[in-house]
Every structure is written in structure tokens, then in C-alpha cells.
Amino acid sequence: MIIEAILKINPNAEVTVNADDINQITWHNGTTPISVADIEAQLPIVEFDMAMADLRAKRNKLLADTDYLALSDNTMSAEMTTYRQALRDITNGLTTVANVEAVVFPTKPA
Numbered sequence: 001m002i003i004e005a006i007l008k009i010n011p012n013a014e015v016t017v018n019a020d021d022i023n024q025i026t027w028h029n030g031t032t033p034i035s036v037a038d039i040e041a042q043l044p045i046v047e048f049d050m051a052m053a054d055l056r057a058k059r060n061k062l063l064a065d066t067d068y069l070a071l072s073d074n075t076m077s078a079e080m081t082t083y084r085q086a087l088r089d090i091t092n093g094l095t096t097v098a099n100v101e102a103v104v105f106p107t108k109p110a
Contacts, residue, residue, distance in 0.1 A: 005042035079109035
């Protein structure tokens with residue numbers, strides 16, 4: 001997660017981190033070092049981004065599992081339409097990792 005935080009600040013940074021220790025960063029190929037405080041400030045943002053990416057991946061899988069029902073030659077039930085919309089809306093209003101972790105996925109209709 002430390003490297004991800006560094007790359008949020010400088011997408012071109014070339015670094016290695018020993019033992020996932022923020023105090024053991026080696027800067028390569030002339031990359032300007034970034035202060036530990038600046039990196040630490042990015043860690044909650046990176047953690048949230050990773051949690052959201054995981055949530056979206058799960059959501060996208062659930063949507064993909066029902067995509068065949070949305071084909072033009074099929075009439076989707078109102079319950080399935082509601083389910084799919086709830087999945088698409090599941091990320092709305094999430095602002096913290098705790099919010100993301102508290103998400104309850106809707107139940108797929110039979």
C-alpha cells in the first residue's frame with residue numbers, strides 16, 4: 001500500500017520498499033524522495049480506493065452473472081430490474097472504508 005500511496009503523489013516514481021516499512025524506502029533513477037508525512041497522508045485514500053475497487057469487482061461479477069437476462073430478446077422481471085439497479089447504485093454515497101465494509105449486497109431474485 002505504501003507504493004500505491006507514493007504513486008498517487010508521483011505516478012512516475014521508481015521506488016522499492018523493504019519489508020513494507022515506510023522508513024525503508026529506496027528511491028531509484030533520480031526519483032525525488034517524498035516525505036513520510038506526505039506518504040502517510042495518502043494511505044487512507046489508497047485504502048479507500050482499494051476497498052472500492054474490491055466492492056466494484058464483486059458488484060460487476062454479480063451484474064455479469066445476470067447480463068444474459070438483459071438481452072433484447074428477453075423480458076426481465078421487475079424484481080430483476082430492481083436487483084440490477086440496486087447493484088449499480090451500491091457504491092453511491094460511500095466515503096469511508098467502514099462504509100464500504102458495511103455494504104450488504106441485495107438478494108438476487110429467484
